[in-house]
Amino acid sequence: MADNLGTSPDEVQFRFRDDEPVDHGTVTVDACCDQTNAAAVRIEPGDDARVLLPFLGRLALIEVNFPGFGDGRGYSSARILREAGYTGELRAVGDVLIDQLSHMRRCGFDSFAPDKRLDEDDAARAFATWENVYQRAADTRMFGRATIADKRHEG
């Protein structure tokens, strides 16, 4: 069944949101475009995140799947969604590992459901790796995080 694709809230290991997690079935990008009521969707690496832009208003959860950690297309998908103003939950699922967490967070992911649960201490350290950052990214837009260059020239 296509609507059993997604991860359930109890598979989410890290979540940086205050709202209640939605527990809808997640559908494919194609199904999401055809269905008028889908509120949760899963993006695969080959999907074009931009086809979802007309539907962002009704989406509460977007999962971005990383079948293998070395395929970085999901980072672009995440930023594209945030740049379009999506404020719902953006969940990284699949082969999500410690050393990708900080970059994923910066691209706009705010929840993480790794295939294999991660060590809590290692993950906490990974999320805190970069006190400062060089680039503007989703965190600039969402949280007003100032980059190093911004800080150098503020005031």
Next chain:
Amino acid sequence: MYQYDSYDQAMVEARVEEFRDQARRRLDGKLTEDQFKPLRLMNGLYLQLHAYMLRVAIPYGTLNARQMEALADIADKYDRGYGHFTTRQNIQYNWIKLEDAADILADLSKVEMHAIQTSGNCIRNISSDHFAGAAADEVIDPRPYAELLRQWSSFHPEFTYLPRKFKFAVIAAETDRAAMRLHDIGIRIVRNDAGEVGAEVYAGGGMGRTPMIAPLIRDFVPVDQLITYAEACLRVYNRYGRRDNKYKARIKILVHELGAAEYTRQVEEEFAHLLSVGVEPPREELARIAAQFGDPAFVDGPKTIDRSDPDFALWARRNTHRHKHDAYVSAVISLKPVGGIPGDATADQMRIAARLAKLYSFDELRVMHTQNLVLPHVRIADLPAVWAALDAAGMGAPNMDTIEDIIACPGLDYCSLANARSIPLAQRISERFAATGRTAELGELKLKISGCINACGHHHAGHIGILGVDKKGTENYQLSLGGSEAEDVSLAKITGPGFDEDGVIAAVETVTGVYLAARTEGERFLDTYRRIGMEPFKEALYG
């Protein structure tokens, strides 16, 4: 040159700690080798045939004496007393222990250096013109733009797991000394008719198994939109570059398959979108960086020098380059002694280069993609002293851009990818031509050797290129002619069937003989080849 502020320093230190933690998790078994590999690669650690190799970044090939001394100390402390300067203007150490790696990175961070993104499927060290900031013919110093790109590309959250590696080169002169159009993205900083500074952008060049010359995709990107444009180029590549086959994953394949016009259209669309998002650093940042690349305090002085010593005169003619200040030249420190290993320098040689930089070149050194070093700002009056010191240290070979100035990859002596040895061939060719005395007669002749199809030795861009292949278990060498990495960029063509080691050396002599017999006044080997074509060379080789 650029100096770290507390932010840059903290970034490098954070990276050292991150790597230490990754190495610990690998040893604890929390990371598999498959998971650890891309992490160590992004810190410059390769596994070669005999040991780990560590590649240290030298951003846009610029470093000071203290940094060069630190590289010498690392060679002594952690390696076998030498290092190898590469075609990416970096340095590699070939005999590193994994357990030392984090300590080496910590030593590097003390002199504002690192090994960040010197490997892996990410944006690599940005290369540039080795005479940047010194050359008489440049529009502007390209290094501030390279530094802006360095910061943008370091730990980029979106572009750390690209389809494949990604290399930028930034130049700012008509003359191309950085193989700019053989990069994933090549940038030439230009001035438009209104006198504004901007970037000409080329995309989809590269060597490797499918060499391509990058087409122009934008003739003028205003400098205050450069990062946004680069981000657009990378995003299109990250989303649509092929991931099904690593040999077709470079951006050159994407640009080729889509066509330059369609790739450009997609980039322009993404660029327009990103301009509305606002990803460009504040304008003042480029000015802050550029201020650190100001001219040193040049003083007027003699414009000529006594050249009665013929050895000095030859070196001064061959190994110096015209400077923007007429009392100075840029002087090339040769790492190509006859019979030597191209690009290798001992720790002591590095220390001598550092001392000369302090004494005679405003504390600056450069690494050339041709695997030599440069003292960028030498007073013409100081040339005899510089030459004497270099000559005494085995770094005074007067052979820049001659057939002895060979580019060679590490080859089968070190590299696990290689099919054939490159180094012994380079040694024998330089010995042969030095012995016959033909080097001078041949003039500019760029010979480049790769030990496998990955083309780290730039054989596609050699006036004469040699590619080592494995032919039924024995080393075999294919000869090619007519390549150039300069502003007259072209890809070399294979002459025909390959040769064994002795045979290819004889073949190089044969083709140089064809050139000498056919050339007209002032023609380089490359010019003659372009005029008369492949046939006369083939006839002499196989006829």
